[in-house]
Amino acid sequence: MFDGFQRVVTEIDGVPIHAVHGGSGPPVLLLHGFPQTHAMWHVIGPELARDHTVVAPDLRGYGDSGRPASGEDHAGYSFRAMAADQVGLMRALGHEEFAVVAHDRGARVAHRTALDHPAAVTRAALLDILPTTHVYDHVTQAVATAYYHWFFFIQPADLPERLIAADPVGYLHSLLGGWGSGLDAFAPEALAEYERCFADPDARHAMLEDYRAGASIDLEHDRADAGRRVTAPLLALWGSRSVVGASPIDPLEVWRGYGEDVRGATVDAGHFLVEEQPGATLAALRTFLRP
Numbered sequence: 001m002f003d004g005f006q007r008v009v010t011e012i013d014g015v016p017i018h019a020v021h022g023g024s025g026p027p028v029l030l031l032h033g034f035p036q037t038h039a040m041w042h043v044i045g046p047e048l049a050r051d052h053t054v055v056a057p058d059l060r061g062y063g064d065s066g067r068p069a070s071g072e073d074h075a076g077y078s079f080r081a082m083a084a085d086q087v088g089l090m091r092a093l094g095h096e097e098f099a100v101v102a103h104d105r106g107a108r109v110a111h112r113t114a115l116d117h118p119a120a121v122t123r124a125a126l127l128d129i130l131p132t133t134h135v136y137d138h139v140t141q142a143v144a145t146a147y148y149h150w151f152f153f154i155q156p157a158d159l160p161e162r163l164i165a166a167d168p169v170g171y172l173h174s175l176l177g178g179w180g181s182g183l184d185a186f187a188p189e190a191l192a193e194y195e196r197c198f199a200d201p202d203a204r205h206a207m208l209e210d211y212r213a214g215a216s217i218d219l220e221h222d223r224a225d226a227g228r229r230v231t232a233p234l235l236a237l238w239g240s241r242s243v244v245g246a247s248p249i250d251p252l253e254v255w256r257g258y259g260e261d262v263r264g265a266t267v268d269a270g271h272f273l274v275e276e277q278p279g280a281t282l283a284a285l286r287t288f289l290r291p
Contacts, residue, residue: 041054118231
């Protein structure tokens with residue numbers, strides 16, 4: 001995967017961030033979500049690299065990036081900390097300004113990056129999420145059922161860790177095969193990479209710390225910023241068969257409350273639209289990223 005790309009490990013404030021980068025042209029940062037790594041961009045990344053400089057890192061705690069201590073308030077895995085990682089990485093690679101395309105947890109990092117570092121983010125595509133505060137403030141039985149992991153993962157360590165350890169790969173497959181996408185949406189080499197990383201107990205703990213931060217310090221940050229909008233152009237893209245797509249709430253209407261210039265579209269896919277429908281996803285992204 002990522003033939004012709006370079007692999008780098010860059011230490012940002014003491015945390016090693018692993019990434020691949022390649023191509024030439026306007027820079028675009030690709031951020032993955034849970035329970036994946038940068039490998040989720042193995043089709044779209046090289047295609048975008050035809051006319052962009054593409055950087056695809058592993059978020060802290062994921063893949064081959066560092067797994068710092070989280071702290072009692074889980075701040076070590078806050079979206080604010082992850083956003084600072086990505087701005088630092090891009091600057092280290094020579095990119096003061098960049099577009100960001102992000103999925104799932106990575107899209108929450110991108111949202112925070114656009115708020116905390118507005119001068120750095122030229123445009124942001126957020127794939128298959130609704131804002132974190134909106135989700136927590138509008139929990140229904142349907143949302144709690146579909147997003148049960150949000151409430152399971154935030155239980156105190158190490159209860160979720162021990163339960164998942166009983167069959168980590170089997171549990172990983174249940175996650176990837178859910179939310180409207182089947183397990184056959186994933187290329188064997190990408191699935192093998194997700195399995196390799198999820199087999200690491202330290203990686204699984206770090207991923208859960210991401211969710212614990214999301215239900216605590218991240219909400220504090222978001223509520224302190226209530227009313228602030230992303231100033232960069234924002235694209236909301238979601239799968240028609242995902243939890244977001246199946247919701248009676250219009251995702252585009254929701255995001256227009258969080259950004260000044262918001263557009264949106266749906267893709268005939270489940271949650272993992274990047275790998276399930278790479279062609280349609282790429283087409284929407286190319287249109288959005290076009291100067």
